[in-house]
Amino acid sequence: MSGVKLLGINGSPASRRVEWALKIKGVEYEFIEEDLQNKSQLLLESNPVYKKIPVLLHNGKPIAESLVIIEYIDEVFEGPCILPKDPYDRAIARFWAKFLDEKLPAVWKALWSQGEEQEEDKKEAYEVLKVLDNELKDKKFFGGDGIGFVDIAANFVGFWIGIVEEATGVVLVTSENFPNFCAWRNKYLNCDQVKENMPSREMLLGYFKSRVQAVANGPK
Structure with a gap:
């Protein structure tokens, strides 16, 4: 150890x-x-x-x-670099990772809110996803041809968001609205590195479905 x-x-x-x-x-x-x-x-x-x-x-x-x-x-630690070596590229990677951490709570909220509040939350979530979709134009991954720092930071929108969408029945991401983002996500989910470093999809889906059920059975 x-x-x-x-x-x-x-x-x-x-x-x-x-x-x-x-x-x-x-x-x-x-x-x-x-x-x-x-x-x-x-x-x-x-x-x-x-x-x-x-x-x-x-x-x-x-x-x-x-x-x-x-x-x-x-x-x-020694080993393959996670952040880019070039100072400018490192700064850009840090910018997008920070953007994800600051803006993704809006996406999470849109998946769980209800009624008129959810409609407003969806508008904010769509703006975040639109920015990401634009950044991914003509890119395979955020880091270029291979997965890097920003792609690791984006694991919630790459992996978790689809599971929560299925559990809640709230759809935020479609290929019609966000084609570049969806193309990235498809490549992301089919990458061996992603498959090796994510928890069980079935386990997470069961967990989020139980949360949905608990909300449905809660105080009226």
């Missing part, structure tokens, strides 16, 4: 980002599953500011926030 531990949740997009980066670098690590309803003392001590996953522990030193962790992994 390389002195690396990851505090996370198996079905979390943020946790999976970090695991993917560790695997790219060939780093052995211990995964510690957290319960966010009963957070461990280790998590609370390791991330006292946000008190959330993921947290990487490297030789006992904690690093929080998935994108920050990925950059740390890229800089500290």
